[in-house]
Amino acid sequence: MHTRTLGQGLEVSAIGLGAMGMSQSYGPNPGDRQEMIDVLRYAVDHGVTFIDTAEVYGPYDNEDLVGEALRPIRDRVTIATKFGFDIVDGASVGVDSRPERIRAAAEGSLQRLGIETIDLLYQHRVDPDVPIEDVAGTVGELIAEGKVRHFGLSEAAAATIRRAHAVHPVTAVQSEYSLWTRDPEPEVLPACAELGIGFVPFSPLGKGFLTGTVTADSTFGSDEIRAKVPRFEAENLAANLRLVDHVKTLAAARGATPGQIALAWLLAQHPFIVPIPGTRRRERIDENAAATTVALSADDIADLDALVGRFGVAGDRYNAAGMQAVGR
Numbered sequence: 001m002h003t004r005t006l007g008q009g010l011e012v013s014a015i016g017l018g019a020m021g022m023s024q025s026y027g028p029n030p031g032d033r034q035e036m037i038d039v040l041r042y043a044v045d046h047g048v049t050f051i052d053t054a055e056v057y058g059p060y061d062n063e064d065l066v067g068e069a070l071r072p073i074r075d076r077v078t079i080a081t082k083f084g085f086d087i088v089d090g091a092s093v094g095v096d097s098r099p100e101r102i103r104a105a106a107e108g109s110l111q112r113l114g115i116e117t118i119d120l121l122y123q124h125r126v127d128p129d130v131p132i133e134d135v136a137g138t139v140g141e142l143i144a145e146g147k148v149r150h151f152g153l154s155e156a157a158a159a160t161i162r163r164a165h166a167v168h169p170v171t172a173v174q175s176e177y178s179l180w181t182r183d184p185e186p187e188v189l190p191a192c193a194e195l196g197i198g199f200v201p202f203s204p205l206g207k208g209f210l211t212g213t214v215t216a217d218s219t220f221g222s223d224e225i226r227a228k229v230p231r232f233e234a235e236n237l238a239a240n241l242r243l244v245d246h247v248k249t250l251a252a253a254r255g256a257t258p259g260q261i262a263l264a265w266l267l268a269q270h271p272f273i274v275p276i277p278g279t280r281r282r283e284r285i286d287e288n289a290a291a292t293t294v295a296l297s298a299d300d301i302a303d304l305d306a307l308v309g310r311f312g313v314a315g316d317r318y319n320a321a322g323m324q325a326v327g328r
Contacts, residue, residue: 001047002292004274006198007171010120010150012078014267014292016050017043017285018202018278023062025225026208030280033065040069043285044076052174052202052276054082054124055109056092067113074115080172080200081109082154084124095325097127099138106142122152122174126328132156132164140168152200155326158187161197170197174276175326177201179210179262179304180231180243180313183327193270204266204275205259207232209240212248212258216241230315239314243307250303256294259284263291265304 002014022036023029030036040051053066063081070077083105086096109118121142123135142148150171153161164170173192177184178201192199205211207226216238220227230236244258251258259277266275277288296304316323 001049001289004198004271006120006150006200006272006274007192007196008150008169010078010171010198012050012274013048014274015048015263015289016052016200016274016276017048018052018276019062019066020052020054020057021278022065022280023058026278026280027221027224036065036280037069039280039282039285040066041073042282044070044073046285046289048285048289049076050078050080050274050276052080052200053113054122055105055112056082056085056087056124059085059087059090059092060108060112063109063112067115071114078119079113079115080120080122080152080174081113081118082122082124082152083109084122084127084154095125095127097123097130097135099130099134102135102138103142106147110147117146118148120150120152120171121148122154122172123156124154125325126153126156126160128328132160133167136164136167136170143168154202155328156188157327158191160328161188161191162195165195165197170195172198172200172274174200174202176203176317177266177273178204178206179247179265179307180206180240181317182308183317189270192272198272198274199270201266201273201275205262205277210244210247210258210262212244212251214244228319229317230319231313231317233315236315239312243311243313246307246311247304250300254294254296254300256291257287259287260291260294261296261304263288264294264296265301267292268296268301 085092139151152172154174226232
């Protein structure tokens, strides 16, 4: 596995692993906890050493799982987690990034993960009621205390990133970015390039859409995040399949899978981009990791760059409530 460097010299595997789906959002949760532990360790053994979790995944279950899996191999991994939600009776009830809440969240994450220091601590969503300067300052204090190594933001606007970075250096910005979600391109990616901040795309495979395994007949259970995403509504899904069909054609010509093409395209955008596809399966770990060896020509990249302009994307990437919480 190649490595890449995010901001502040944080070196990580060029492809990471988003662990969220091991505890929520993609249908019935796996019944065999040990199987997920084995998948996490398999990823590390095969060079995928940048692991992403959050306190709100579950809530709490995912950090417990990641901690149990990775504590025995702590010296081989970079663990990222997130704060920023108010969690009451096991459910998120809104954003909360007050300094006391940040500290409580960090302490809880350290305990659940069973580690002494969080490698990368993100604000999960911007809290409009708490100045970002206070957030950056609080995480800076945790870094000074040795409880955190690096500070990150998720789904933040460029102006917010700049304000935070002026108080404490931001190592990485995590936002949704893929062949069919191009929102970071106009402002956020240029800001990251200017300030020396890494960029970590989540859902780089479009919640599975860009793997080519979703069809017009696909249905999603009420316990799946895709059941709540407008892009996966039947009419929108049918329209969006034109885009992935094009990716499939290119993948076949390059001897790759559609998912590998999608990841290789992201890697080709900037050297500071590190995607974190999620999976529950070892074979997907191997497939995603091998995307680092897929060589796209300049013509391939230009063709993929133009996909959204050519085919369009039907439907938002979140429902209305979700869209209100991003880009602040």
